[in-house]
Amino acid sequence: MENITIIIPVAEYNDERFANALKSIPSDVKNIFAVGNEVKHSDDKRVKIINSNGATDFATLINLALKECKTEYFGILDSSDAFTNIWFKNLGEYINAKPDFSAFLPLILNKKYDTKEIAGMGNEIAWASAFCEDLGVINNEALKNYPNFYINGGVFKTEDVINLGCLKPSFGIVSPYEFLLRLTYNGKKVVVIPKIGCEHYFGFETKTDEEITPEHMDWLIKTAQQEMFYKEDRNIEYSPKAE
């Protein structure tokens, strides 16, 4: 796994959760970038800390790390989450079998942080029979009908992502969706590996969660579908209609 860099965007630092995330990255992954505003020094020698100079949004943190990424692939692991111990083995098999693919997403297991109770899954829809023509492979048309894919836990081809403009910070919480739309629109192949690769924890208090109205969310999703044609972030802003 020397050709992968794991990027840990740290919107809000927590010792225990960060340590948990680090521990879940196997030892043969040699490159880890922890990027954020308040990342503390880590004893793990694989970790390079990148200061985000105040930025806490997901897209900006990822983009900052990508500027320094030299490996063929990079993965994303939120600082509150953890890879499962089966992920990298299956990822390796898929990368070998599908070297022309640009993105490999895992099945996500959503768990309550305090009780570890399972609350649902993510990305599984890619395997539903009517979702896409090729089971497990996300295409642009299917994405227009379903915006809820997680890219957390995913692994991507660095060059493809950089060439297509990386993530767009102005899309905030919807930046992963816009990113997947743009990837697939440009003919890049994205597969959801049918293995639980990442555990996403929730239920702890955070300072950085965006509060967003349903109308704003709808607007972001529709705008993402229009902006996917552009590599650059055109910083289009949401303006709610005056009452």
Add this chain to the structure above:
Amino acid sequence: MEENKKLTPVQTIEAEIGKIDDKSNRIYFFVLDSKGSPNGYLSYIYETAFQLKEMGYNVHMLHQEDEFVGVASWLGDKYAEIPHHNIAKEEMNVSPADVLFIPEFYSNVMLQTKKMPCKRVAIMQNFEYATQVIPVGATWANFGIKDCIATTDSLANRVKEVFPYVNTRVVAPVVPSYFCEPTEPKKLVVNIVAKEQTDINMIVKPFYWKYPMYKWVAFRDLRNVTKTEYAKALKEAAFTIWVDTKTEFGYTAVEAMRCRSILIAKVPEHEPEWMLSTNDKGEVEYSKNAVYFFNMEDVHSLIAGGIEAFITDKISEDSLSEMKKMDYLYTEEEFQKNIIKIYVDDIFAKHRAELVLALDAFKKE
């Protein structure tokens, strides 16, 4: 069918022995029409016929269908290209050197061909089929059937039990080598191979009711696909559910295991040999090469358990290694050896010997 014009008995028999020696005698296989639907029963007969054709024998397929669809679409052209004849419309010349293989289902053909000069051999693949058309009280003795080839030892024993005068041999089926371990990772798809739509409904619909968290899991019905599409589907899918309670061999099951598709199987009325194994205590038990169930109500929890094991990489290594043993059973090499051993060195050789005896008898006269 018409019989050959008679020469002197000695000349006739000498000519017939000559035909056997130069393989110009005809080897006939009676078949039904698949109407384009794949089935293991027919593929066994065609595989046998093809092997003999490859060995230089003069093989012909016989049927009684006006609009014979054949096997080209699902088995392949090389099988469909074996000469086929509609005996309801064509006059066939049958000679003593010829051999006619009749599937167990066709007791009417056994009766119709009773007085033919050729050698006749029954092919037994399914005991229940043998009971379906034969009149009550009739036996193979009434039809002059003295030889049989069965596909399993169990079937052969059952033939011997009811028709002890029939000389029964076993030629196990072949599972082609294109049913093999895939090179790509498995997809989370559940194949279903079941003859009845009701079985498929009983599997899929209650599964989604009982396990709504898996409502995204795709099921795939493998009826009416070509053999190569079928093999591709087995290689792709993580699971194959197999329901066929009447089968004697279980082609799908062996094919699925060869393709490393985890088999969830309803135990048939007569368990195939590969389904059973002997443990350390000498007890016969169900093998670990698949997950077996008896009651359709139980299949849903097995599917759910399998899916959970698959997405968390907890499929048993023991199961996988037991499945790999299928790679060495029912191989093409073994089938060819058995064809030579049973058809060539046994049936055809004895047929020739019978004609030689008849020749000697006529010469003494």
